[in-house]
Amino acid sequence: MPPFSNTWLPFIYLYTFGGLFFAAGMFIIHKSKSLNPQRKSHRKWRKVLIFGYFYFMIIHTILILTALYL
Amino acid sequence: MESLHGLGTATDWIVMIAYFLGIMLFGSYFAKYNRSTNDFFFGGRRFAWWLITVSIVATGVGSHSFVKYSAKGFEYGLSSTMTYMNDWFFVPFFLFGWLPIVVYTKIRSIPEYFEKRFSPTVRLIATVFQLLYMIGYLGIGLLTLGKVFTPLLPESFSLLGITIPVTLMGVIVVIAFITGVYTTFGGQTAVIFTDLLQGGILLATGVLIFIMGVSYVGGFDAFWHLLPETWRLPLADFNSPPDFNFVGIFWQDGVAGSVGFLFMNMGLLMRFMSAKSVNEGRKAAAFNVLFMLPVSALVVGSAGWIGKALIEMNPAQLNPNVNPDEVFIAVTHIIASEGVFGFVLAALTATLLSTVDSLINAIAAVYINDVHRPLKKLIKRRLAAEDVESKKELGAARLASILFTIVGIVATIPFNQYPTVYEAHGYFHSTLTPPLVTAIFLGVFWKRFTPAGVLGTFLGGSSLMILGARYPGILVAPFAHGTALDPVHPYTYIAALYNTFVCVGIGVLVTYLQPLILKTSDQIRRSKSHKLIIDTMIVLIVVFLLMIWFNVGLLAVLLPATILLTIFTSIAAAYYIKFDPSVHLEGLTIWSLKKAKENFKGGKVNDREGQKVHVMWRLRKDDEDVINLSNEDMKKMNAEIGDMVYLCDARKYLGGLKSVHTRIGEPHDDPGIVLISKEHKLIAHFQEDKILYAEKEM
Numbered sequence: 001m002p003p004f005s006n007t008w009l010p011f012i013y014l015y016t017f018g019g020l021f022f023a024a025g026m027f028i029i030h031k032s033k034s035l036n037p038q039r040k041s042h043r044k045w046r047k048v049l050i051f052g053y054f055y056f057m058i059i060h061t062i063l064i065l066t067a068l069y070l
Numbered sequence: 071m072e073s074l075h076g077l078g079t080a081t082d083w084i085v086m087i088a089y090f091l092g093i094m095l096f097g098s099y100f101a102k103y104n105r106s107t108n109d110f111f112f113g114g115r116r117f118a119w120w121l122i123t124v125s126i127v128a129t130g131v132g133s134h135s136f137v138k139y140s141a142k143g144f145e146y147g148l149s150s151t152m153t154y155m156n157d158w159f160f161v162p163f164f165l166f167g168w169l170p171i172v173v174y175t176k177i178r179s180i181p182e183y184f185e186k187r188f189s190p191t192v193r194l195i196a197t198v199f200q201l202l203y204m205i206g207y208l209g210i211g212l213l214t215l216g217k218v219f220t221p222l223l224p225e226s227f228s229l230l231g232i233t234i235p236v237t238l239m240g241v242i243v244v245i246a247f248i249t250g251v252y253t254t255f256g257g258q259t260a261v262i263f264t265d266l267l268q269g270g271i272l273l274a275t276g277v278l279i280f281i282m283g284v285s286y287v288g289g290f291d292a293f294w295h296l297l298p299e300t301w302r303l304p305l306a307d308f309n310s311p312p313d314f315n316f317v318g319i320f321w322q323d324g325v326a327g328s329v330g331f332l333f334m335n336m337g338l339l340m341r342f343m344s345a346k347s348v349n350e351g352r353k354a355a356a357f358n359v360l361f362m363l364p365v366s367a368l369v370v371g372s373a374g375w376i377g378k379a380l381i382e383m384n385p386a387q388l389n390p391n392v393n394p395d396e397v398f399i400a401v402t403h404i405i406a407s408e409g410v411f412g413f414v415l416a417a418l419t420a421t422l423l424s425t426v427d428s429l430i431n432a433i434a435a436v437y438i439n440d441v442h443r444p445l446k447k448l449i450k451r452r453l454a455a456e457d458v459e460s461k462k463e464l465g466a467a468r469l470a471s472i473l474f475t476i477v478g479i480v481a482t483i484p485f486n487q488y489p490t491v492y493e494a495h496g497y498f499h500s501t502l503t504p505p506l507v508t509a510i511f512l513g514v515f516w517k518r519f520t521p522a523g524v525l526g527t528f529l530g531g532s533s534l535m536i537l538g539a540r541y542p543g544i545l546v547a548p549f550a551h552g553t554a555l556d557p558v559h560p561y562t563y564i565a566a567l568y569n570t571f572v573c574v575g576i577g578v579l580v581t582y583l584q585p586l587i588l589k590t591s592d593q594i595r596r597s598k599s600h601k602l603i604i605d606t607m608i609v610l611i612v613v614f615l616l617m618i619w620f621n622v623g624l625l626a627v628l629l630p631a632t633i634l635l636t637i638f639t640s641i642a643a644a645y646y647i648k649f650d651p652s653v654h655l656e657g658l659t660i661w662s663l664k665k666a667k668e669n670f671k672g673g674k675v676n677d678r679e680g681q682k683v684h685v686m687w688r689l690r691k692d693d694e695d696v697i698n699l700s701n702e703d704m705k706k707m708n709a710e711i712g713d714m715v716y717l718c719d720a721r722k723y724l725g726g727l728k729s730v731h732t733r734i735g736e737p738h739d740d741p742g743i744v745l746i747s748k749e750h751k752l753i754a755h756f757q758e759d760k761i762l763y764a765e766k767e768m
Contacts, residue, residue, distance in 0.1 A: 002300050003307075010305035010316035018159040018324065025162030028515055032660040034166040040679070045165070045352065052158045052360055059364065060155065060304055063148070067302035070294070 007064055015057055022053050082222070082412030089416035096267065116718070117344050121725035122354035124269035126341055127362045131272060134214035135370040136418050138492035140401070141394035143374025146314050147301025150374060154367035155304070156324035157332075157359050164332045165352045167514055167660045172339055173348050174666035175658060178439040180334055180510065187513050187658045188521040189647045190444075195528045197440040199506045203334060204433045205474065206498050209481025211426040214491050215249075216242035216482070218418055221399045242482055246475050249426050266725075268423070275417035276369025279402060283376030286405045287383055296379040312556040313493060318563025322500050326566040330503035333510050336432035346716055346726050347767055377401040394490050430471050430478075437470040438463055493562050500566035501539070505532050508573035517661055518581050521647040522640040526580035529611070530636030531573035533618045537632065538568050541625050580640045591644035604645050607638040614638075667768060671714055675768050680708030682765045684720060685744040687756055696735030698745040699764060704737050707766045711736060714767040717744065719760055730754040731767070 026049065029035040036042050143150035177183045180200055185193035216238045226235045234240075284293045294302070306316040331338060332355075345351035377397045380388045392400050402414050442463065488494035509527050512519040538545040542560035549568040550561060561568075580587070594600050614635040618628055657666035667675045683703040690698070697717060699707070709715065711734055718729035730746075730753045738745065744764060746756070756762065 002303060005308040006300060006303055006306070009308045010320075013308070013317065014156065014305065014320060014324070017320070018156065021159040021325070022162065025160065025167075028660060029162050029166040032663070034170070034660050034663050035162075039677075041349070048356055049162050049165070052161060052356070055360065056155055056158050063304035067148070067299065067304070 001068065007068065011060055011064060014060070019053070026050075079408050079412075081409045082415060085409060085412030086416045086419065089419070115344060115731060116346050116716075116726045116729040117350075118722075118725040119345060119350045119353035119357065121266055122341050122345050122351065123357050123362060124266050126338065126354065126358050127269040127272065127366060131366045131370060134210055134422070134491050134495060135366070136276075136373070136398050136422075137214045137217055137395050138490065138495060139367075139370040140372075140374035140377070140398035141490045142314060142492050143371035144377045144394055144397040145374070146306060147297060147375060147378065148304050148371070149306040149314075149316075150371035151304055151364075151367035152306060152316070152319055153323040153327070154363040154370075156320065157328045157363060159324070160328050160332060161356065161359055163329075163511075163515070165355060168333050168510070169342055169351050169355070170348050170663055171514060171658065171660070171666060173343060173351065174663070174670040176670065179336060179436045180339075180506070181436065181440040183658070184509070184513070184524070187654055188524050188649075191643075191647065192521055192524050192528075193440065193444075195525070196506065196509065197436065199502075199528065200334065200336070200436055200440070201433065203330070203502045203506060204336065204429060204436065205477055205481050206485075206502050207335070207337075208426065208429045208433065208474070208478035209485055210491065210495050210498060211422060211429060212242050212246055212478050213238075213482040213485050213494070215245045215419070215422045215426065217395050217491065218399065218415070218422065219245060221396050222415065238486070239479075239482070242479055246426075246479050249423055249430070249475070268417075271417045273365065273369060275414050276366075276372065279405070279414060280368060280372040280376070282405045283372060283379075283401065287376065287379045292383075293376070293379050296382040297375065298378075298382070301375070301378055309551050309553045312554050312559075313489070313562070315553055315563065317551040318553055318561070318566075319496070321570070322496050322563035322566035326503045326507060326570055327499045329507045329511065330499060334503065334506050336436060337428035340428070340432055340435065346718070346729065346731075373398040373401040376405065380404065426478075430475055433474040434467045434470040437474065438467050442466055442470075488559065488562075493559065497559065497562050497565075500561075500563060500569060501535065504535065504566065504569040504573045508570065508577055512574070512577050512581075513659070515660055516581070517651075517655055517659055518584070519577065520581055520584055520643075521649055522584060522587055522643040523577045523581035525639050525643045526636045527573050527577040529615065529639045530576045530580075530632060531569075533615065533632045533635060534572040534576070535569045536618055537625065537628055538565060538572070540621060544625065576636055580636065583640070584644075587640045587644045591641050594641070594645060604642060607642050611635055611638050611642065671768055673712060676708070676710055676713050676766070677768065678708040680766050681706045682763045683707055683742075684761055684763050685742055686759075687717075687744050687746050687751075687762055689751065690745045690747055693747045693749055694735065695747065695749070696733050697747075697750065697764070698735045698738050700739060700741045700743060701737045702741040703744075703764070704734065707764065709734055709766040716765045716767050717746070717750070717754070717762055718765070719754070719756065720763045721760070728755045728757070728760075734766075 026046075030037075035046060037046060139150045139153075172183075175183065175186060177186070181193045181197040184196040219241045220236065220238055223236045223241065226233050228234070284290050287293045287296060300307075306314055306319065309315050309317050312318075342351040342354065345354055374394075374397050377388055377392075377400065380401065381390055387404060388400060398418070399415075403411055406414055485491075485494040485498065488497060505528050508531065509524045512527070513524065534545075539560075542565070543555055546561045546565050546568045547555065549571065550564050553561065553564050555561065594603050597603060614631040617623055617631055618635075621628075623631070656662050657669045664675070683699070683706050685699065685703065697715060699709075699715075704710075707715075713734045714731065715734050716729060716731055718726055730750050732750060744762065750756070
């Protein structure tokens with residue numbers, strides 16, 4: 001089994017620090033009303049943005065589990 | 071490490087040369103769509119999102135990626151995909167921050183934004199950083215092209231009895247010449263359409279290599295289990311080895327690289343600016359990061375994984391000491407038959423050309439906007455009529471393309487000192503992106519960021535970066551997360567964290583100290599000897615910069631010199647630059663996007679959602695830049711007189727090639743008919759009896 005530093009530590013670091021940048025971005029675009037949830041198309045975009053974050057997180061989880069157990 | 075030579079057969083070369091000729095003719099055909107520098111550089115802001123997406127794939131992926139990711143895939147496995155899977159974190163900033171600002175402010179280059187947001191002085195310094203960044207990028211692209219072609223050629227060849235050795239630099243020079251041809255004469259429309267073709271070939275070829283490779287080693291199950299367990303992991307080890315570790319690559323690529331690529335790569339930005347609208351640009355960017363990048367990660371790295379599996383299966387098949395940068399070529403040569411190898415190489419060449427051609431195009435755009443025009447203004451040359459001037463600029467743009475290609479060739483020399491293109495590119499991102507990225511980022515998202523802050527970032531931040539490169543064990547080590555110091559190439563990746571930290575730190579500190587800086591500059595201004603004081607400060611700034619650049623003195627001297635340099639720069643900036651928030655902030659930060667849209671339109675924005683309408687066109691006699699739709703059609707579109715409208719040939723496969731942006735004029739009562747001017751017909755190349763659609767933009 002590869003060490004923790006090669007499996008879940010990079011994953012946690014990636015989605016913690018990356019998540020902080022992502023959250024800051026979402027906060028700023030909301031706060032500035034550049035992304036305006038009152039507009040239908042912007043509500044869709046908000047969903048796409050949040051989906052993207054978890055989409056990559058799930059892909060990485062699956063790839064790590066596959067590498068370790070398959 | 072052993073280098074390869076003479077891999078290409080006659081059939082492979084015929085396929086490649088045929089491809090080159092074909093693509094040059096294809097690109098040159100689209101030169102007819104360039105009627106001005108706007109068309110030459112930005113493709114007339116007309117294209118559909120899918121066309122931009124495929125074009126971005128060819129540019130983003132083509133840039134050295136096959137070579138460098140196959141190298142790391144061979145050495146470390148699936149973690150070569152890391153750099154393609156860490157871009158989403160900054161996408162919100164881009165889609166709803168930088169992209170609309172770039173489009174709505176109508177800037178032609180990033181330095182132009184700095185002039186609008188701060189001052190002409192800031193623009194000048196930003197131009198230097200921007201050109202350094204782009205020329206460096208071009209150098210990396212040309213170096214990779216050379217590394218791809220050299221293994222295909224013999225070690226030497228004879229011409230008229232003279233033996234000419236085949237050198238990397240010689241190969242680079244010849245390829246750079248060929249690359250420049252269709253970029254120089256085709257412009258952005260040519261780049262986009264050749265990229266459409268090349269992007270498709272690229273993806274198909276990459277998938278083909280993976281399938282052929284997996285089949286060669288006995289199927290997917292055999293391939294997967296031939297790879298050692300650590301090779302199958304998608305993320306590298308946290309902090310070792312120094313030449314490929316997760317934490318360094320996160321800061322170098324995921325942060326500095328991603329932001330640099332999205333925010334300051336003019337080649338990429340020009341693609342988004344070619345989209346017919348901001349929303350279309352958003353779709354292109356999102357689709358690209360979500361779907362095209364993961365596919366691209368497989369496409370560019372798989373030759374390296376196959377190479378590792380080949381060695382595990384039978385070490386005699388591939389020399390384990392092969393130069394990693396040549397793994398892609400070596401593996402493809404093993405698994406592909408004659409002719410197919412040539413086709414794969416043609417596809418690789420195509421993608422590399424895509425990056426290089428759009429970079430040359432983008433550098434020429436920066437030259438025209440930030441050097442050529444300001445210089446003309448400076449020498450106060452009388453400007454000719456707009457159309458004559460535009461044609462002259464087109465000529466200057468073509469000449470600039472050629473000159474910067476030559477400079478790009480010279481830029482390959484320092485990057486060739488690194489063992490692989492991946493490390494050279496990592497070093498490039500770590501060192502050249504942080505000052506400009508920090509300045510753009512704080513400028514767009516932080517209203518308080520001032521000219522003093524941005525100049526402090528440029529001069530103070532870059533000085534601290536230079537000191538970090540000279541004294542990595544002292545300055546960069548605290549940021550290293552336990553990464554070992556490689557004495558030859560110290561902290562290639564994690565230096566990005568230190569560099570970003572010092573640039574952001576200085577920018578933020580100077581901005582927070584703005585009241586004190588303003589107070590000091592006011593006191594100087596009130597002093598009788600104010601001219602002497604400020605001139606002394608400027609002389610000291612130059613002296614400190616020279617000391618830092620030429621390493622005069624120890625760290626104990628240079629570090630205080632950098633602090634004093636930053637203080638003096640900030641005070642001088644406050645003294646000389648008049649910062650008016652109503653001029654330098656309105657429409658130029660994310661906090662005033664509404665104003666940016668109003669400025670773009672030149673009036674109140676009509677955001678009411680409406681339908682597209684399909685219409686047939688008729689020519690009007692006058693040349694007024696408006697189109698006339700029927701009352702009924704305007705009602706469907708929810709449009710008003712003066713609204714901006716996009717008129718396009720309804721054939722979707724054209725991707726907006728035949729289209730025009732204009733405004734809505736007085737309506738008529740003939741539903742399904744649009745009246746256009748002769749100029750609209752010429753710009754859009756509308757054809758008789760072809761249906762168009764009209765869409766309200768705002």
